[in-house]
Amino acid sequence: MKRNFNDDISTPDKFVVTLELVPGREITGSKIDKIKNIARDACSDDRITAVSITDNPGGNPALSPDALGHEMQSYGMDVIVHFTCRDSNRVGMESRALQLAHMGMKNILALTGDYSGKGFGGRGTPVFDFDSVILTSMLNDLNNRLIKTGHSEIFKTGCAVSPFKFTEGETMVQYSKLKRKIEAGATYAITQLGYDIDKYEELLLYKREHNLDIPVLASLYLLGKGPARPMNAGKVPGVHVSDRLLHKVLQEYESGEGKKQAMERIARLGVVLKGIGYNGIHIGGIHDSYETVAQVLDRMDEIEHNWQDYREEFQENDPNCFYLYKQQGQPETVRPYKEKIKLNVGDNCHYLFLRTAHDWFFDKNATLAPVYKKISNSLDKSKTSWALKLFLEDPFKKLMLSCQSCGDCGIQHVGFLCPESGCPKHTRNGPCGGSNRGYCEVNEDKLCVWVRAFYRMKRYGETDELTGEFVPPRLWELKDTSSWINFHLDRDHQSNKAA
């Protein structure tokens, strides 16, 4: 029977099961054969709706999900293609999207992506011309263009979300970004991996509170002792395995029951997630055979009616973790969280200074805005804007923001921090999923730029601005020109001409 992920995910009360497959650097051989066999066998089990295939996981080269997925579609299995922003610019990404449309590959999981890993000759250039919100918007725009030329809707774009964050700042900016992804056109979400049921539930409560009406699948993983260690050490971006869980997994392997217990864990967590209202599960860590998944699903059928019995074993109740909602039915005191992140006075002054300067000089509704426009026009016409840039703009912005002269300033979207110099992935619409306890996935000794933005704005009750409007991509044609003049002459990304 031919699978249709979109039909299944759009059917109320249907519990969807998908599998994540991870190709490597081979094009043939036993590893690829195993992956193909898993997909073929999954196809003969009507409990599985689709397989999803990763896109250069960890930033390292691997067989393309487009090629492998296309082959799997020929078995009758529906495929979700992971599509990251790391390896190509907007031209390459649109070209890839057209290719996928041409191949009939409709389901996309739009991701910012892990940072660059190593390929031929060393580490690859991290492109990140778009973030996942902009990519989602581009796919939505492409859909509309194709519909106008007589095609039916092509892409169904989904997004990732991580409730497994420890600080208030990174939790709230993750949820703000989810809103933006949905506004940009995401029609379903898949969580990152974690094992705290209160965090899983937090996401559902947030969705309900903010009327975010999209189905969500929860990621589950066959947790062996091999992957559990790096996951616990924060080496797998966005994934969280607590010390308590690692200890348990190691003990299970010592007793010779490791795999059996890992399967039981997926089955138990799976039924609890179904019980609390998830629309499905997305199972990863299956590398050898489909049989493991079939056994897990059989076990879920057996224990489903008792799901509440298993809930407690997935409650971390970590006192160092921020929970947005108090535990159901418990007094607030069961969440004695104390925020660990405190910004220094310098950060606060930096924010206040730049915010004030922005309000005076870069607000189109400011009293003097027409004057700035006139000055900009005259500098531009007399071809002397370079002097303003060289003697005033560059020294000021280099000192304050480590400016990279992109000519299309986006600091106002990130709490007056620079998304180019401050974020290795140049995100403009919210954080990637990789931060760890507030710190950046790439520069581990620095706070994530969005976490800093959150705490800078929290002090003034301005964090709602982080869920503001969609921020278009930067305009590369403005590189090394004056962003001040570009702003006043309506040339930058804020001019609504960026398309």
Ligand code: SF4
């Ligand atoms: S600064 Fe934040 S959003 Fe940027 S790469 Fe680091 S963790 Fe991701």
